[in-house]
Amino acid sequence: MQDPYQTLGVSKSASQDEIKKAYRKLARELHPDVNPGDAKIEERFKKVSSAYHLLGDADRRKKFDNGEIDADGRETSPFARGGSARGGGGDPFGFSGANAEDIFDEIFGKGRSRGGGGGFGGFGGERKPKKVKGPNISYELSLDFAEAILGTTKRINLASGKSLEVRIPPGSEDEQTLRLKGQGMAGMNGGEAGDALIKLHVHPDKTFRREGNDIHCDLAISLSEAVLGGSIEVPIVDGKVNMKLPANANSGTKLRLRGKGAPYDRGNKRGDQYVHLTVKLPEERDDDLIEFIKEWTEKHPYQAR
DSSP: OOOHHHHHTOOTTOOHHHHHHHHHHHHHHHOTTTSTTOHHHHHHHHHHHHHHHHHSSHHHHHHHHTTSBOTTSOBOOTTOOSSOSSSSOSOTTOTTSTTHHHHHHHHHOTTTTSSOSSSOTTSSTTSOOOOBOOOOEEEEEEEOHHHHHHOEEEEEEOTTSOEEEEEEOTTOOTTOEEEETTOSSOOBTTOOOOOEEEEEEEOOOSSEEEETTEEEEEEEEEHHHHHHOEEEEEEETTEEEEEEEOSSOOTTOEEEETTOSOEETTTTEEOOEEEEEEEEOOSSOOHHHHHHHHHHHHHSOOOOO
16 A cells, blocks of 8 residues: 555645645646556556545545544544545545645646546546456466477366366467456456466476477487497377487487477477487396406497596
8 A cells, every 4th residue: 555645755744735736746747638548657647646635635634644544545443334534435536525626627727627528537527437458367277298388278267257268379388378368357337358367387297308499308228229229219299209329329419300399480380309318238237248348348448538
């Protein structure tokens, strides 16, 4: 809850004339008729007007300073029975109090804030209320690695109670946000509904890892496969493919499978998959292999480091 003195840019010891002067200056700068279509300026103008409604009236200001009402004009007593202490209560921004209409007349001329065509609603009885878009609502959705890469459909329950099928596009990434237009809170005064914002959380995979649009995986090969090469089966997100393994392949060798990575460009293109080889020796001691290596090493010494 923002301090109304800070909102108007005045000290707590400011006189009523100083408060009025500060409000006149801000109202001239922030009035929606001067800044048509600027939602941020309009929101700030509302806060400034609400602050002046509270502080521009000496009695209300005194109650606020004494802690009898809060910055929204509500009574702070625990025995208060609801309602608002804004006085007279029809106007949510309090333009009927503290002579705000007189200030608008001074700034913009007589009749400027009443009647008229476009601009900001609520300054006069003849203006139509402005359409306000409804708030967005945020959701979170968890996905497996393959679901994010290949795309899928998930069902979520909205705050409205409605259940909705959500299409997860291929190539979706961790912490990516999907927008479902018009599935948020209802708008006001005929304004359009807000949107549903769905933040994706992709679980790590024990086999694959993603770097940009490329996918990486580690693959163990036997000693004979490393020496002789050949065709080996490699896992991909879609399933499995056969890959040609070159002879004399060492641990750390990186092979590429073109077009087996993550989809991008709306699924029209795919990155690559990189396979990182690791030579794995037999789990159990093999005496024949040991004797062969000893004999071979004596005849073919080489530097490994």
